[in-house]
Amino acid sequence: MRADVQAITVPETVYHIPTNLDGRLERLAFAVLLSPNCANYVGQKPVNFIVTQLEKHPHWGFTPDVKNDKAKFKTVTHRIRKLLTSRRNVFKTMMKTSLGYIKEGARDIHCPNLESLDIVELCETAISTGSHVIKRDLKVSIPMMARFAFLRKILLETLENPAVDVDDYWKKVDSTLNEVREVKKTPARMTRFFLSILEEDCKLYGEGSRADLTQEVVDPVEFDDESDTD
Numbered sequence: 743m744r745a746d747v748q749a750i751t752v753p754e755t756v757y758h759i760p761t762n763l764d765g766r767l768e769r770l771a772f773a774v775l776l777s778p779n780c781a782n783y784v785g786q787k788p789v790n791f792i793v794t795q796l797e798k799h800p801h802w803g804f805t806p807d808v809k810n811d812k813a814k815f816k817t818v819t820h821r822i823r824k825l826l827t828s829r830r831n832v833f834k835t836m837m838k839t840s841l842g843y844i845k846e847g848a849r850d851i852h853c854p855n856l857e858s859l860d861i862v863e864l865c866e867t868a869i870s871t872g873s874h875v876i877k878r879d880l881k882v883s884i885p886m887m888a889r890f891a892f893l894r895k896i897l898l899e900t901l902e903n904p905a906v907d908v909d910d911y912w913k914k915v916d917s918t919l920n921e922v923r924e925v926k927k928t929p930a931r932m933t934r935f936f937l938s939i940l941e942e943d944c945k946l947y948g949e950g951s952r953a954d955l956t957q958e959v960v961d962p963v964e965f966d967d968e969s970d971t972d
Contacts, residue, residue: 757814759821763803765875767818770795771825772872773963775833778885778936781919783830784912789822795963830912832871837890837897840864840947850901850908861887861943862950864894888936891943 759767770792774780782788796804796818808814840859843850859867865882868890896918900911926932 757808757811757817759818760803763818764821766796766802767792767821768825769872769875769877770963771822771829772875775826775829776868776872776880776886777963778883778889779963780889782916784826784916788826789819792822793819829872833868833893834897834911836867836871837864837894838901840867840894841898841901843901852901858947860948860950861891861894861940862952865890884940885936888940891940892936894943895939 774788774791775783780788781791793804796802797809800806804818808818838844838850839856840863841852842854842856842858843852844856845851862882865886869876869880869882893915896915897911900906900908900914906914922932922935926935
C-alpha cells in the first residue's frame with residue numbers, strides 16, 4: 743500500500759494562455775506578416791521576432807515566469823507558429839483569388855472570368871482580414887503595396903510553373919528575399935527594386951485609387967505597439 747501511495751504523482755498543471763496574451767499573439771502574427779519589413783515568412787525567424795516583441799512588453803502577459811518555464815514557453819511558441827500558419831494561408835488564398843485562381847480539389851485553376859484586384863484593393867483586403875484583431879485603423883502605404891506586389895509576383899510564378907509545388911510558395915518567397923538582399927545591398931537599392939515590382943504590378947492589374955493612402959512610412963508592428971496598454 744505504501745509503495746502504491748509513493749508511486750502516485752501529481753500531474754503537471756496544463757498552462758492555458760491568458761485571453762489578453764492570446765489576443766496579442768494573434769495581433770502580432772497578423773502585423774508581422776502584413777509588414778513591408780518582414781524579413782522571413784516561414785521558419786523560426788518570425789517566431790523569434792514575435793517573442794522579442796513580447797519580451798519588450800511583459801505587461802502583455804509574457805512574464806519572466808512564462809518565458810523561463812519550458813512548458814509554458816513551448817505552449818506560447820506553438821501557438822505563435824499556428825497563428826502564423828493560419829495567417830499565411832489567409833494571405834495566400836486572398837492573393838490567389840486576386841489573380842483569378844480558384845481551388846478545384848487539389849488543383850488551383852485559373853478562371854479568366856474572375857476580375858483581378860488592383861494593388862490598393864489587394865492591400866485593403868489584406869488589412870480587412872485582420873480588422874478584428876488590430877485595434878487601430880491601418881492605412882495602405884506605398885511600402886505595403888510594393889511588398890504585396892512582390893508577394894503576388896512570386897505567387898503567380900509559382901502557380902504558372904508546374905515544376906514548383908505551390909505548398910512551397912512561402913519558402914520561395916523567403917529564398918527570393920534572401921537573394922535580393924545579397925544583391926541589393928543598400929536600402930536605396932532595395933527600395934528601387936520593390937518599387938519596380940510595384941510599377942510592373944500596376945501595369946498588369948491597375949493602380950487603383952491612391953486618395954486614401956497614408957504618406958507616412960508605417961510598420962504595422964510598430965503601429966500596433968502604440969496601443970500596448972492591454
